[in-house]
Structures are given as structure tokens and as C-alpha cells.
Amino acid sequence: MEEKKKIIQIKNVVKNFGDTVVLKGVSLDIYDNEFVTLLGPSGCGKTTLLRILGGFIDPSSGEVLFQGEDILKLPPYKRDINTVFQKYALFPHLNVYDNIAFGLKIKKTPKDVIDRKVRRMLKLVNLEEYGKRGITELSGGQQQRIAIARALVNEPAVLLLDEPLGALDLKLRKEMQIELKRIQQEVGITFIFVTHDQEEALTMSDKIVVMKGGEIQQVGSPTEIYNEPANEYVANFIGETNIIDGKIIDEHTVRFEDKNFPCDAAKSFAQNELVDVVIRPEDLDVVPREKGMLKGIVKFQIFKGVHYDTLVETRLGTSITVKMHVSEDKPVENKSAGEKISANSFYLDSEDVEELNDDRILDLAQAEAWNSETEEPVSIKSVESNIRKETGKYSVKFTTLAGTSITVDAHVVRANRQTSPVFQEEISAMEFFVKTDDIKDSMALDTDLKTWANAQAWSLEDGTDVAITDVKYDFDWENIEPGEYEITFATEGYQYKVSTTKALPDGTEVGLAFDPEDIHLMKKETIPG
Amino acid sequence: MRINKFRLMTYPYIGWIIVMIVVPMLLIGLYAFTVPGNDVASVKFSLDNFARFATDAVFLKVVGKSLWIAFLTTVVCILLGYPIAYIISKAKGNKSMILILLLTLPTWINMLVRTYAWMGILQEGGVFSSICAFFGFEGVSLLYTDFAVTLGMVYNFLPFMILQIHTSLAKMDNSLLEAASDLGANRVQSFLRVTLPLSLPGVVSGITLVFLPAVSSFFIPKLLGGGQYVLVGNVIESQFLTAGDWHFGSAISLIMAIIIIISMWLTRKIDVQPKKEN
Structure with missing residues (x-):
């Protein structure tokens, strides 16, 4: 294992606004050159945490170490951290060039150095010809890039991004996701990215921090979070999925829907333990009824461009x-x-x-x-x-x-x-x-x-x-x-969300098949809140 | 069809504008370029009124003084008004509402009455001179001086300046200041590089609202400057009311209007435009 340097250490940070507790003691280590995503629904405290790092709000208690030193006493302008704001916050009275040069001019950087750095930034964000444009003449996506350039030109050790893609349309979002990842790899600094969009998080991050109600639910790589969600909340939040009640039979078998299924993940659980069985919609195959491991009828389908989101009911309810x-x-x-x-x-x-x-x-x-x-x-x-x-x-x-x-x-x-x-x-x-x-x-x-x-x-x-x-x-x-x-x-009975490219009329009798390695198991637990 | 129906609703307003603004303006233009004929019906076009104005040093001096006093008033209003507006805009919640209320409260009382009050304060034996007498300076009167006139104007027009600047400061996005701070600017640098330039439009409209009434005011110089104190507003007033020379009065009004338009145009030039670098 490669030894990585901790750049930010968040230790038991609590924040309350009046009576509402927004962060309930969050601890997190962030390493050099990481693309970290704080993922969660609105109100989970992710933006508050980001603003504490940026220095715009003070935590009620806890510590934040930056390269080993306490930075909570430092005002934003003394931190080696820059922010890309949610609505960009570009200066409307300055043109693109002057917006990017703002930080350098404050630091009294020589004019020729400013010029060289600003041009390099414009090139990095693919807006070389736009220096003389006014901010209001730019599209949302272009403003977004300028906001990133304006922050990056100061060569911070960490870049904070507060839902920066929220205002863009779908196509532009996808482009910017790839663009952001490229920029991060090119400049080689730590990005801390806040979003509520799980797909965005999965596409870009090295590490995802799933938050809910002011607490961290799980920290891990996109594959870890996706394949081994720590609890039902994470599993549901990270993408639509099927969660079924199950019971461990032996180390290779799990039982659900009154049938035994071979399952690789069963070995890490005790015999007779009750578990939540997770099967991703894309891991379920629609097969002829007689070949199905589970049998059901199609309730309805929604066309999603390439595939159909299909709901298959395997068993009627009571x-x-x-x-x-x-x-x-x-x-x-x-x-x-x-x-x-x-x-x-x-x-x-x-x-x-x-x-x-x-x-x-x-x-x-x-x-x-x-x-x-x-x-x-x-x-x-x-x-x-x-x-x-x-x-x-x-x-x-x-x-x-x-x-x-x-x-x-x-x-x-x-x-x-x-x-x-x-x-x-x-x-x-x-x-x-x-x-x-x-x-x-x-x-x-x-x-x-x-x-x-x-x-x-x-x-x-x-x-x-x-x-x-x-x-x-x-x-x-x-x-x-x-x-x-x-x-x-x-x-409601047992219903499975299935991703399939087949068009199936409502009421079609089908079978469902899946591989043993696609059955994921989670400990049954009740999550507070 | 629909649009035309809505258009009908603007007719009363257009009629009002024609009767109350366009026609009087045309009349002023007509009077300014004519001299009285032998009877009411005969009209003779001439530039005599303008020639009379341009050749008489007294009138030029009055215009110069009017512009100077108005300029002084505007500068003092900016210097006093900006900090006040800044404080109000930084005040939280109800506080800023109360401050604005306190600011506008005096304007509910007639301007004339408030100006008379200043006469009482500034004249010999008034509040101010009593205070001076207490410190051993007898018989001080500030009434009928440039200072009194400027003071009266600043007092009357300051709220307009403050409200304009406050509006532009209050609607400024706080995230811009956070961004400035994030990019390394301390409070002073943030103010000079972000707050100040972004509030300039407010200052410019404040200037318009102070300079315009200040340059043409006639009762403030009359009351606080005394009978001998003449600004351009007083000249126009006397041409219409005392001398009865509507033609000359109209010409001076027109000249003032042009001077004001030019000065406003110059002020607008400093309004915020994204700087274009070459």
C-alpha cells in the first residue's frame, strides 16, 4: 500500500444553528491528490462541512487540521484553500481576465506573471479566446469554467466545489463531470466536491463520503459504496436497488422468497443470521418464465432512452x-x-x-x-x-x-x-x-x-x-x-426493479435470473432517524 | 387582438404625458426662441434671449455659482451618505428597517417647514449662536451664507443619496464578498475591489437625485441665503413671477436643462461597464 499524506483532518466537528444540529460530530481524513465527494440529500450537512473548511462558518466544536495545523482561527483569505461557489459568484464588474486575475492582483504578483498564469488557466478550461468578455456574456457552463479557473489560478492545495454543476443542463453536466475530473488529474491537487447526485459522485470520485442527517454513513471508493453499501440508506441513495429480507442458511447459501440461492457473500455472516439481500436492477436478467430463478409478472415499464426501468412482481402481497x-x-x-x-x-x-x-x-x-x-x-x-x-x-x-x-x-x-x-x-x-x-x-x-x-x-x-x-x-x-x-x-408484494433493453407489455409472465456474485448482503439494522 | 386591447389601457397615460409634459416642454421651447410681439397673437422668432444670457456676466456668474453649490452639496452628500448607507446595509433584520424609517421620517414633514426650522437654528440669537455665546463668541450668525445654503440643501437631499446607495448595497450578493475573501482579499481590499465598484450605480443615481434638485432649488437659497442671494432657480422664478418675462425665463430654463443633461451624461460615463482590456 502506498503511503498517502493526510492533507485535511476533520476531528469530531459539530455545528448547530440555534436548536438545529447540522453536523453531529463528523470525523474524516482527506488525503493529497484525492477527488473526494461529499454525497447526500439536501440538509445532510455536506455544504455546512464544506463552508467550515472554506472558513465561512465556524464549527460549534471540533478540530480541523490542514497539513497538520489548526486552521479554524484563520480567516478565509489566509487559507491555502479556494472555493468554487454554487452560483459561481463571479464579479459582474470585471471581465473574464480580471476575474481570474483577482487573487493574483491581491497578492501583488508581477504583471507578466499574472498574464502568463491567467492565459494558462484559460487554456486549461478551454476558454482561451474569452479573456475580454464580460461575465454576463457567458453561458452557464462557461461561467462555471471561469469560476474554476479563478480558484485554481491561486494554486491552492485544496479546491472546494459546492454543487458547482447544479445549475447546468444534463448534457452540459456530463461534459463538465469529465472536464472536472481531467482538470483535477492535470493539476494534481485535492478536490472536495459536494453534490446530491449519486451518479455524479460515482463518475468522478476517488472517494465518496455518504452523509445523512449530519452524520457520515459510509466512506469508500465508488465501487465499494456501490457494491457493498454499509446499510439500507446508502444502498438506496447510491442508486435504485432491490432490497429483500433474507436469512443465511450456510456459508454458500442465502434463503429469500422461500428458496435457497447460492451466494458468495454469505460466508461473512453467521448461520441463521437475518440479512438484507441487495440485487442491483442491472444485475437481474429477464428470462423465459420456466428458466427463471424467480417468477413474476411485469407491472409496468418506463422507457429511459437506452433501457426500460421495469417493475416485476414475483409475489402478491397479503x-x-x-x-x-x-x-x-x-x-x-x-x-x-x-x-x-x-x-x-x-x-x-x-x-x-x-x-x-x-x-x-x-x-x-x-x-x-x-x-x-x-x-x-x-x-x-x-x-x-x-x-x-x-x-x-x-x-x-x-x-x-x-x-x-x-x-x-x-x-x-x-x-x-x-x-x-x-x-x-x-x-x-x-x-x-x-x-x-x-x-x-x-x-x-x-x-x-x-x-x-x-x-x-x-x-x-x-x-x-x-x-x-x-x-x-x-x-x-x-x-x-x-x-x-x-x-x-x-x-404490496415482492417487486423487483429490473433494468432491461427488452420491451415487455404490462402483465407479461417472466422469469428473473442472476449470478451468485451479484447477490450482495447487508447486516439488518435500524438506522436512527 | 388581445395586445391591442391592452394597448388601449396605456392611452390615458399617454394623454397625461402629452398634456402635462410634452405640451409644457414645447411651450418652453416656443417661448425661449421668441420675443414678445406687438400683440399676443404675433410671434417673432429670435435668439435674443440666449444672446442676452450669454453676454450678461451677471447671469453667467449666477449659473456658475448654482453649479458650484449643487456640486458641493452632491459631494458632501456622497461623503456623508455612503458610510451611513453602508452601516444600514450591514445592519441585521429589523435594525436596518428602523434605521431607514428614522431616515425617511423627517421627509414626511413639509420641506419648507423644515427649512424654516434651520433659519431658527442658524440666525443670530438662535440655537447655534446661543451655543457659541456660551463659549464666549457673541453675535455669531451663520444665516445668509454659502454655508447655510449648502447645509440646507445637504439636509434636504441627503436621504435620496442614502436610499439609492443603500439599495445597491443591499441587493449585492453576499457570496461575492465570500469569493473575494476566498481569493485572498482582506476586508479593506474586498471593499475597494468589490463592494465599492458594485455600488457605483447607486452612487450615480444618488448624484442624479441630489444634483438635479440642488441646481434648480429656489426656496432654499431664498430662505437660508437671504434676499440678495441669487441662484439660477431664483432668477427663473423672478423672470416668471416678478419681471413677467416668460421668454427670457424659458430660455434660462432651457439652458439649464441642457447643462444638466450634459453633466448627467458625464456622470453616467463612470457607471460600471465591464472594462475591456486590449
Whole structure:
């Protein structure tokens, strides 16, 4: 191993603005000639860390050593570090040449030396002919290059770049990424680059520092970070990926989706250890169904220029089917009082009877009363019921002040639940009554159906809610007739993101194949925050 | 179709401009190039008014003095106004709002009233001379001097200068100062090389807003300079109101307008343009 010189040592740096802690004790060593990328979403503290290095803000505590010496006391203009600012911060009153020469003129460099250095910089950034141009006459990409030249001309030991490509369009970004890497290799100094774009980080860096919530998640080379992400957060952030629950069987085998698969990475885990299995979308091959190691159907495809981002579902989630009773709305009319009243029969979980009150009953029965002429709502003054915990049919009577009343059935039943041992989750839903108009007037039918059926799903491991992503029914909701219908609610099953060049219509049955070395394993862990 | 409808909305404004600005300007031009005829209807074109102005040393001296006092006022306003504007722009949050409010508060009171107040302060037996008397200098009066006139003008026009400079300083991107610091400039160097040149447009519009009213003001010299104190504004005023010679008055106005346009054009020349190196 080649011995490299540490140029910057960040030791336990903490920064808070008022009550918000932006950096929670960050320690990091940066070496000579490295292209280091601080990668993370906005608000992860990466820009704050960069500004501390530049000298624009002071940390609340911690140390920053530059070539072995504490630099926190030094103002920016005494540090051998230059910055390329997010919005370039070029001086609008100076032309390109004078912008680049700014630092040299401050240092009282002889005129001929300035001239030689500025010209060399213009050449380095491929803008030789642009010296006399005004800043406002330049395009974004050109301004970007000038900002880099203006910083580099001072020959700093470290160049800081604060999301410098953020304002450029995609094509220009790609060009500048290559350009920046070339410049860094040519001048041979340390670049510290801040970005939220994982692709940018992977393309350019020697070392990536993944940050989240003011803490470093992982430090490593692009290949290390990509292939062996330290945790689920890094894996997801560094690129779209598939993460599946798995279990180690022996040192060559991992089990997931109820099947055993040979896996090279299994040897570094203990037998029976629970792991997260990571398979990259580009490592999955679409094969004929019978040849597939996993079998599934195509949910949908999105064309991404060269390849299709494909979602393949290998296993349905937990599901439950309930009956829906649909009837016409026939309100009871009280002619003498000029009022109408309507309500539905309803089903009720026997476990919920104890917590039942009048408001809840009004909700369940969707009881309403109104003036026959003005349609103004009339309040329902009394709810009479004899509902008990035992399963059976009970009656409920709703009455207004004027004596208009309606009686409906309340069916107390045992909860209708389905448990899935594979996903370790449970789903429940109730049979229910609705009026045809409720369905026809629904703005978001799936959501309304979930509400009417009181459909819920939860994890058996920790009791947290699981989203119900699928609501299936086979009626035409705009022209629904009274009658009985079946509704199926389901949670999300196992879905794999697959990168493929094949166009596959939705619903195609396919198989998925992968190599043993493409199965990456991560320790299961809960990340704070 | 749509555009034409919107265009209709500008007509009242165009009408206003024609009636209130273009027509009076044309009238001034007409008066300046004519002399009174035998009756109202007859108009005789001539350059007599200009000749009279150019040949009379008294008028030239008045113009010279007006320009000098206005120049002095502008310079003092820049020297006083820039630091004040700088301090306001560096003040944080509410502080800068309060400072601007304090600055503009006096302008809510009529200018004439405030100028009268200065008479009270500067005249013999006024506040200033009482203070001098306390130190043993009896009977000091600053009223009716160049100093009093300049002071009155600076007092009245300073807020315009400060507000203009403050606007240009406040909208300056802070990252430019960070960049200067990053490139090795200390505070003084940052100010001289970045802040100052970038605030010049504010200074230039401040100059316009101070110099213009200062050169043509007539009530400040009248009140603080006394009856014998004559600046060009007073000459024009007396031509219109006392002498009744609208033709000569218009000619002087026109000459002043041209002088002002030329001086403004010269000032604009120093406005920031990216320097072109050869």
C-alpha cells in the first residue's frame, strides 16, 4: 500500500444553528491528490462541512487540521484553500481576465506573471479566446469554467466545489463531470466536491463520503459504496436497488422468497443470521418464465432512452376479499315535519363494540337527515340501539327532533382477517353497505372503499401500519346497479426493479435470473432517524 | 387582438404625458426662441434671449455659482451618505428597517417647514449662536451664507443619496464578498475591489437625485441665503413671477436643462461597464 499524506483532518466537528444540529460530530481524513465527494440529500450537512473548511462558518466544536495545523482561527483569505461557489459568484464588474486575475492582483504578483498564469488557466478550461468578455456574456457552463479557473489560478492545495454543476443542463453536466475530473488529474491537487447526485459522485470520485442527517454513513471508493453499501440508506441513495429480507442458511447459501440461492457473500455472516439481500436492477436478467430463478409478472415499464426501468412482481402481497352490498337510496320521508332521513345497515367488529358511541354509529350508518324542500341538514337527536358484544343482528333507530326516524340493522361479526406468514403481516376488512350514489359520486373510489370497509394492514413484527396498495373490483362504478360485489384489498408484494433493453407489455409472465456474485448482503439494522 | 386591447389601457397615460409634459416642454421651447410681439397673437422668432444670457456676466456668474453649490452639496452628500448607507446595509433584520424609517421620517414633514426650522437654528440669537455665546463668541450668525445654503440643501437631499446607495448595497450578493475573501482579499481590499465598484450605480443615481434638485432649488437659497442671494432657480422664478418675462425665463430654463443633461451624461460615463482590456 502506498503511503498517502493526510492533507485535511476533520476531528469530531459539530455545528448547530440555534436548536438545529447540522453536523453531529463528523470525523474524516482527506488525503493529497484525492477527488473526494461529499454525497447526500439536501440538509445532510455536506455544504455546512464544506463552508467550515472554506472558513465561512465556524464549527460549534471540533478540530480541523490542514497539513497538520489548526486552521479554524484563520480567516478565509489566509487559507491555502479556494472555493468554487454554487452560483459561481463571479464579479459582474470585471471581465473574464480580471476575474481570474483577482487573487493574483491581491497578492501583488508581477504583471507578466499574472498574464502568463491567467492565459494558462484559460487554456486549461478551454476558454482561451474569452479573456475580454464580460461575465454576463457567458453561458452557464462557461461561467462555471471561469469560476474554476479563478480558484485554481491561486494554486491552492485544496479546491472546494459546492454543487458547482447544479445549475447546468444534463448534457452540459456530463461534459463538465469529465472536464472536472481531467482538470483535477492535470493539476494534481485535492478536490472536495459536494453534490446530491449519486451518479455524479460515482463518475468522478476517488472517494465518496455518504452523509445523512449530519452524520457520515459510509466512506469508500465508488465501487465499494456501490457494491457493498454499509446499510439500507446508502444502498438506496447510491442508486435504485432491490432490497429483500433474507436469512443465511450456510456459508454458500442465502434463503429469500422461500428458496435457497447460492451466494458468495454469505460466508461473512453467521448461520441463521437475518440479512438484507441487495440485487442491483442491472444485475437481474429477464428470462423465459420456466428458466427463471424467480417468477413474476411485469407491472409496468418506463422507457429511459437506452433501457426500460421495469417493475416485476414475483409475489402478491397479503390480500383479503369482502362483500359490498349496494342499494338504491330510499330515504324515509316524514311529510308532516317536511323532513327526510336516510341510513345504511352496517357491519361491526365485535372487538369494537366496547368503544362504540353515538357519533361512531352515525358515521358507520352514514345517517343523515334533511329538510325535504331546502335540503338543509337537520340534526339527528337520538340514536337508540341494543348492540352487544355477542355476534348477531341488532337494530338501530335514528330519530330527529321532529320525530322523523329510520331503523337499520347492525351486524356484529368476528373480525375478518388474513395473515401472511411470508410477509409477516396481517390485513383486515369488513363487509359493508353503500348506496349507489355514494359510489357514483366518489372522488377517489379506492380510498373510499378502504374507508367503508375499514381496511387495514399491519406488520406482525412491530405492529406498524402497512400500506394497502391494491384495491381490486370488477364493476363499472359510473353505472353501478344495486346488488352484491366483491372487493379485494392487498398490500404490496415482492417487486423487483429490473433494468432491461427488452420491451415487455404490462402483465407479461417472466422469469428473473442472476449470478451468485451479484447477490450482495447487508447486516439488518435500524438506522436512527 | 388581445395586445391591442391592452394597448388601449396605456392611452390615458399617454394623454397625461402629452398634456402635462410634452405640451409644457414645447411651450418652453416656443417661448425661449421668441420675443414678445406687438400683440399676443404675433410671434417673432429670435435668439435674443440666449444672446442676452450669454453676454450678461451677471447671469453667467449666477449659473456658475448654482453649479458650484449643487456640486458641493452632491459631494458632501456622497461623503456623508455612503458610510451611513453602508452601516444600514450591514445592519441585521429589523435594525436596518428602523434605521431607514428614522431616515425617511423627517421627509414626511413639509420641506419648507423644515427649512424654516434651520433659519431658527442658524440666525443670530438662535440655537447655534446661543451655543457659541456660551463659549464666549457673541453675535455669531451663520444665516445668509454659502454655508447655510449648502447645509440646507445637504439636509434636504441627503436621504435620496442614502436610499439609492443603500439599495445597491443591499441587493449585492453576499457570496461575492465570500469569493473575494476566498481569493485572498482582506476586508479593506474586498471593499475597494468589490463592494465599492458594485455600488457605483447607486452612487450615480444618488448624484442624479441630489444634483438635479440642488441646481434648480429656489426656496432654499431664498430662505437660508437671504434676499440678495441669487441662484439660477431664483432668477427663473423672478423672470416668471416678478419681471413677467416668460421668454427670457424659458430660455434660462432651457439652458439649464441642457447643462444638466450634459453633466448627467458625464456622470453616467463612470457607471460600471465591464472594462475591456486590449
